[in-house]
Each structure stands twice: as structure tokens, then as C-alpha cells.
Amino acid sequence: MKNSTFKKIRRKAINLNRTIIYSYIKDFCIKGQNIKYGEDKKQYYRLYKRNKQNIEKKSTIFFIHGGGWWHGSPSLYSSVGKYFYKMGYNTVLAGYRLVPTHRYPTQIEDVFLALSHYxxxxxxxxxxxxxxxxxxxxxxxxxxxxxxxxxKYNIDNSILKGFISISGVLDFFKCSSRYSKILIKNYVYKGKVDKVNPVNLLNKEVDIPILCIHGDADSLIDVNTSISFIDKVQNLDENTILKIIKKAEHEDTIEMVRGEGNRYSKYILDFITEVNNLKEIDR
Structure with missing residues (x-):
């Protein structure tokens, strides 16, 4: 094994351990509730609910974890739920069944089912x-x-007020790394990539605020996946935002919504505030 490959694997292992430490030790007093929405052990979501929050006025954050569709869980990302909880928001961390035991479209169906249940x-x-x-x-x-x-899942899309992608896999054909191509192949499996590719869902006018955040040094999921997605939005306006973080790797961007956040966290918090302000205007 080449030294460079070993260093990358070691770095990712260190970051994974750091994630676990944040999840289980940081803000230990903040407790989430695991709620099952299906029979499989992966079919659950973790809810962080503020007792005194007026949920009609503030957004609920419905957050879906990463892991290349083959690993990860709401428990592993509990630090994200705690972060948004501290910022004053109810947060749902959605789990889903994983590759290779389950392939597309299981993961999509599961997150829809989780949202519908919530x-x-x-x-x-x-x-x-x-x-x-x-x-x-x-x-x-x-x-x-x-x-x-x-x-299909009886979800009124008028209650979906905003979309946030953090280093998201938004255009499969813009993923350039060998590992990302393997992840996509294992996920889509025998399905048609064009049909699954999220950028192809933008086939008509988009009327929801969008925030895409990506690091320009992301060696796993190319920054062009977010750029391509934003470019596909036909009716670009001030509510469609792309933030590219200089020198940020794939695992760096999640730091914006963990612990106390960092200097880039304002992009997400300002976006959520603006979404809430737009809702007040609509009322």
C-alpha cells in the first residue's frame, strides 16, 4: 500500500473517531429520542425536541446523514442534532437501510417513510x-x-421550506474520484444512473430556497457536483445560494454543524433565519 493511500485512510479513521467522540461526549446533557418508523433496526430517526419551542414559527431541521450509502447512522451524527438543538431548532436525524444488503431505491424510500412518519x-x-x-x-x-x-407518501410539499446540501452528491456524473464512482455504482447497482441522479430532478421551476456548501479541496465528492446542481436551477434568485469553502476537504464541512460550529456556520444559520423570515412574509 502506498504511503499516500495509507495516510488518507488513517486520516479518515481519525476523523471518524473524532465524530464518535463529539456525538457521545460533547453536550452529553442533551438527549435525543430514537423513534422507529419500520421493522429494520436501521429504520429509525433520532429526535431532538425543544420543550418550549413554538414549532409553528421556527423551522424543524430534517437532517440525513452521510456515509456513502453503506455506513453511518443517526447515532453517529448525534452531534449535528445537538448543534441545531442548541441553536433553537427541533431536529430529526433520519436513518435508513444501507448498501450492500439494500440498494437503490431502498434508501430513498426509507427517508421518505421517516419524514412521513414524523x-x-x-x-x-x-x-x-x-x-x-x-x-x-x-x-x-x-x-x-x-x-x-x-x-406517494402523502407529503404536502408546501411545508418543505428549504433545502441544504453539505458536500452533497448532487450530480453523479461530476464525481471524478475512483472511490466516489464505486460508491455510486454500489448504490445504484442495477438501476439507471440518469434516473437516480438528483440533478435530473430539476426539470421545472424551483420555488424553494436552496443552499449548497462544498469544499474546493474535496477529494471524495468533487465540488463540481454542487456547482452543476446550482447551474441547473432555472430560476436563479437571491434564495439560491452556493458557498464554496476554500481549502476544505470532504470531512471538513460537517464541522459547521457540530460542537460550537465554526466561522462558516453563519452561512447555514443565516439561511435558516431567512427561510423563517420568508415564511413570516407569506403569512
């Missing part, structure tokens, strides 16, 4: 921002822009 059991929720990291960005895009599945 809405059914929280009927007063009318303001949801759907967000995702890495592979979770692809699944989040499916929720927001796949109108046929919204109808």
Missing part, C-alpha cells in the same frame, strides 16, 4: 428544512424535488 405524528409541523451531508445530500434532494414520491 409529519403524521407531529401534525402541527408546517415548516421543515431538509438537509443532508454527502450521500445524505443526495437523499435530501430526492425528498425535496421528487414530487411523485411526495404524492
Amino acid at each position: 409529519i403524521k405524528n407531529n401534525p402541527n409541523v408546517n415548516n421543515i428544512i431538509v438537509a443532508g451531508y454527502s450521500a445524505g445530500g443526495e437523499l435530501a434532494a430526492q425528498i425535496v424535488f421528487d414530487h411523485e414520491r411526495q404524492e
Whole structure:
């Protein structure tokens, strides 16, 4: 094994361990509740709910974890739920069944089922921002822009008020690294990549605020996946935002929504605030 490859693997292992430490030790007093929406052990979501929050006025963050569709869980990303909880938002961390035991479209169906379950059991929720990291960005895009599945799962898309992608896999054909191509192949498997590719969901006018964040040094999921997605939005306006973080690798961008965040966290918090302000104007 070449030294460079070994260093990359070692770095990712260190970052994974750091994620676990953040999840289970940082903000230990903040507790989430695991709620099952299916029979499989992966079919659950972790809910961080503020007791005194007026959910009709503030967004609920529906966040989908990354992991290349083959690993990850809401528990591993609990630090994200805690971060948004501290910022004053109810947060749902959605889990889903994983590759290779389950392939496309299982992951998409699961996150739709999780959202449908949450809405059914929280009927007063009318303001949801759907967000995702890495592979979770692809699944989040499916929720927001796949109108046929919204109808299938009886989801009123008027309550979906915003879309946030953090280093998301938003255009499969712009993924240039060998490893990312393997991940996509294992996920889509025998399906047609064109049909699954989230950028192809943008086939008509988009009327929801969009924020895409990506690092320009991302060696796993090329920054051009986010650029291509934003370019495909036909009616670009001030509510369609692309933020490219200089010298940021794939795992760096998730730091914006963990612990105390970092200097780039304002991009996400400002976006959520603006979505809430737009909702107030609509009312």
C-alpha cells in the first residue's frame, strides 16, 4: 500500500473517531429520542425536541446523514442534532437501510417513510428544512424535488421550506474520484444512473430556497457536483445560494454543524433565519 493511500485512510479513521467522540461526549446533557418508523433496526430517526419551542414559527431541521450509502447512522451524527438543538431548532436525524444488503431505491424510500412518519405524528409541523451531508445530500434532494414520491407518501410539499446540501452528491456524473464512482455504482447497482441522479430532478421551476456548501479541496465528492446542481436551477434568485469553502476537504464541512460550529456556520444559520423570515412574509 502506498504511503499516500495509507495516510488518507488513517486520516479518515481519525476523523471518524473524532465524530464518535463529539456525538457521545460533547453536550452529553442533551438527549435525543430514537423513534422507529419500520421493522429494520436501521429504520429509525433520532429526535431532538425543544420543550418550549413554538414549532409553528421556527423551522424543524430534517437532517440525513452521510456515509456513502453503506455506513453511518443517526447515532453517529448525534452531534449535528445537538448543534441545531442548541441553536433553537427541533431536529430529526433520519436513518435508513444501507448498501450492500439494500440498494437503490431502498434508501430513498426509507427517508421518505421517516419524514412521513414524523409529519403524521407531529401534525402541527408546517415548516421543515431538509438537509443532508454527502450521500445524505443526495437523499435530501430526492425528498425535496421528487414530487411523485411526495404524492406517494402523502407529503404536502408546501411545508418543505428549504433545502441544504453539505458536500452533497448532487450530480453523479461530476464525481471524478475512483472511490466516489464505486460508491455510486454500489448504490445504484442495477438501476439507471440518469434516473437516480438528483440533478435530473430539476426539470421545472424551483420555488424553494436552496443552499449548497462544498469544499474546493474535496477529494471524495468533487465540488463540481454542487456547482452543476446550482447551474441547473432555472430560476436563479437571491434564495439560491452556493458557498464554496476554500481549502476544505470532504470531512471538513460537517464541522459547521457540530460542537460550537465554526466561522462558516453563519452561512447555514443565516439561511435558516431567512427561510423563517420568508415564511413570516407569506403569512
